[in-house]
Amino acid sequence: MALSQDHTRFLASLHPYDALPTETLETIAAQCSPMEAATGTALFEHGDTVKTLFIIVSGEIEITDETGAQLSLLGSRNSFGERALTRGGIATRTARTIGDAILIALPADLLFDLIDRFPPVARFFDRGGAARPDRKDLTTLPVDQLMTRGPVTCLPDASIRDAAQLMDARHISSICIVEPAGFRGIVTVRDINGKVVARGADPSAPVSTIMTADPLTLPPHALGTDVLHMMMERSIGHVPIVEAGRLVGIVTQTDLTRFQAMSSADLVGRIARARDAAAMAKVTADIPQLLAQLVGSGNRHEVVTRLITDIADTATRRLLALAEETLGAPPVPYLWLACGSQGRQEQTGVSDQDNCLILSDDATPPDMAYFEALARFVCDGLDTCGYFYCPGDMMATNPRWCQPISVWKGYFAKWIAKPDPEAQMLASVMFDLRPIGGTESLFADLQAETLANAAKNSIFTAHMISNSLKHQPPLGLLRGLATIRSGENRNHLDLKHNGVVPIVDLGRVYALQGRLTAANTRARLEAARAAGVLSATGGADLLDAYDLIATTRLEHQAQQVKDGKAPDNFLDPSRLSDFERSHLRDAFVVVKTMQASVGSGKGMLG
Template sequence: MRSGAVELRDSDGTLSDKLGEGDLYAGLCEADSAGTGVTVEDSLLYLLDCRALASLREASPAFDRQFAADRAERLHRASAPRAAAGLDVLSVKAADLLHREPVTLDGDMNIRQAAQLMSAQRVSSVLITEGEGLVGLITDSDLRHRCLARGLGADSPARSIMTPDPVTLDGEEVLAEALLRMTRLQVHHLPVLIRGRLAGMLTLSDLARHQGGSPVLLATDIQRAADIETLTAISRRLPELQLQLDNANTRAAHIGAAIASITDALTRRLLELAESRLGSAPVPYVWAAGGSQGRQEQTVHSDQDHALIIADELNAPDREYFTELARFVSDGLNACGFPYCPGNAMASNPQWRQPLQVWGDCFTGWIERPQPQALMHASIFFDLRAVHGEAALLHTLQEQVLAQTRANRIFIAHLTAAALQHRPPLGFFRNFVLIHDGEHDATLDLKRRGLLPIVDLARVYALSEGIGAVNTRERLKAAMAAGALGRDLGGSLLDALEFIAGLRIHHQSDCLRAGRAPDNYLPPDTLSALERSHLKDAFRLIQSLQATLGNRYQAGRFG
């Protein structure tokens, strides 16, 4: 279709599809084609001979994929070209990176024997075992800090300086998960288990050799930073990290999680610096990230969204401590390139810095009285994830919230109605609906009109089914497992999410290479014909699911 619009109808007259500018249609070359096409406005079509088309499809698998009869299959192939080609380095399984048998030591041996074994084997760590079970881990850092620095005798038991029950990695887990775990826990060694048995050790050096630029190295520098000035300097490397990950053919889902892990590390270090200035917190608290950071779907230097949940024993005189704490962290994040939230959804706002009971009352009010303002808050604070502090405070709140949302169909209906406000930018005849506001004229807003509709849909499924996950992919997978979302449709929605997020990452990389601040506004004329077609497939899928969700959760629910 060069221009114009065509309606495709089945033999019984049922509308089956609509074609607009740039669309491709191979139905005329199918033996069982029995439908008709009706032009609804002046149209210009280019016709390719069926024999020529067949020859091209046979010669080029990539060309053939474009004409797959099933839109879902086309979208699936478009969303994962890197994984299919084995190019995404963060999708490699941990087991595939193991290059030697595990170096182990019986827990009854002494520290000297542990050091001698590490030296002889040329390794930076040794695994402490009892029989075939893993009970601990000793690293060269443990030898320095837990033995030499404390004057502990070399004849002391090795188990006296080990890290007991170390965090492990399953051999089937991918490199992306290893990086996130190391970054989150500030560790450089992860024992790997295959079918429950110890198989080897994965180290930061292994990951660096395989991947190159590493989020773990950046997080390590963050942990060592002594002041905000140093953190600010380190944070300037974050755009380069995102660019490196994109250049390394990393999936958008993995990039989002990696960027969020660095923001987590910055937040934790700022909280530690604040506590070193203010003293220990008077009562337990948890700092929780919301929005894209909370969902682990973040791109470089997005706005701040966070909250502070404080234990109920908070006294009035202690409130000033948390006021100063929140202000220090919010100002620090802003200095590091994460702008203040335009809607002030930050812990520095007293409204979002409250004891657990007050938070519970807030959520109950939003659920029982789902006004527009409450639903706007829901889009941020129903996606909270613990970053630092007493995570049990957030878990208690989330359990209470999910119990209420699952039983309140009126709230879910209102939440669905709010979610349907974010429509994909696709017109009636598959033409892109572009922004026309001057600064971003003639562009597609991939975040608000592409990604947020999927994020909103996943949130509706999560809250209606009592699903505790906050990551969009995890929510959709859990909804599929619960039977609330069909596996075929859910799988296609996951593909659409990855494809649109990938386009956004690529666009931001182009911005960075050109020396511009990354944004979400994509000029459609920068897309190839295939990318335009796949993006339209993704938008149509979202439209279809929005219609399904609206029928399921809204019908008769507002009475």
């Protein structure tokens, strides 16, 4: 039975269906079915084959795991079942009504067709990227991921001179003409050169007298190739992006060139050829734009952070080489290591530096002056490049973190034997160490010995577990999200300290328990599941939660870059749809459940 008009209007009010053309909504309405479910009805149970996406019109649905523990309670305007549909149709949850409910049943085949045809639907149901690992190019990239949002505009009666001065001040090659009724036209530098400079038009005349009225435009759901083909066919360099008569963005030849030319490999190559930190800083300034492009191209979060981290690694190695050119050859072998997000290969658009130096035991007191100078050269250079000094002074410039290998072994032995709060903190940071440049053999024995000794010490392990529970997911009362209560980020979620950090901490504990050498969080979770430290179900849940939270964080930063803002980790949850908030909360519930499991000593979720 097809949907009624009321149900169709309800569906049209929900994202992502509100982004679909009217004719597509009519097709959906014809293929979907309304259904009523009495109290206690199981829509599907763990292990069932699911062939439908359920959308809640009214009532509540309880989602539980295979043990019966409640994971979430969904209300009107939420949907469920897409997890099973994107995992071969087999449910890993149970969905049961709490009270009578009215639902819309959307067939799996129809959902997959919508995902394939409409980018907003694809992004909505594939936020972790698991179903779409392929990297997008201009043939698949939607224009709304390519365009510059909030283009510079003026009114039709503004003077040509005022428009030209605005373009000059903003260093742009076009200005869009708008009025309350909507988009009117566009003026480019070529228009001003040809019509004012060459032909003598009066600069004080209204800009509307030289604009291209009703120019060619495209909607946000068009593809990058649509823009490229239009530019090539019509010999134009600017394409306004218009939706329902309203200007929402613009794509220029510069945008296309930047998208096609910019890559992590390009930045790595330019850094490797740089002659000083100032030249490198000009390259690293492009990292936010690269991040936005990588996210917009559909790359998975661990791919984006790995590519971003590769740039920091290259910058560090280049600075080490420049330091040796300046200071001369090192007196003894050394190894530069990164810790923190660089060590885990998880850097985003917001990163400081965390690093240290391990020296050969052949180092003498006079040799230390060389390594102090090398550390200062590299850390100062990284700061110039935008990798700011560590607030906690966890850097090789701190004499404590520039020591021979025997001293480092003593550090770890002491931290493991006496795990006081400082030792827990330092051990947590140092367990993320990763060699960057120098003699890597200096680290091999240290890592193996430390993991073995730490894993054997149950007291140290218990303290590490306790330390891992200090960062809690932002879960509030009544199925809400707990936001920051005061300060400049009031009413925002901290997607770093309350989002990814709790999972990073869990990954570190699992690596310790399993004596796993991986530093990357996702690699640790996968290795822990393979080693039996995590159960198959618990590992899958935590990986999914991590993917969603980390992807949300990157999408937030990418959007800030597109909006001309510096990226940060603070998300206003009111900008999320009901669906997105619900699933983000589900992810936080999984993290909280895993923390409780580790904290109780069980070590894994069954």
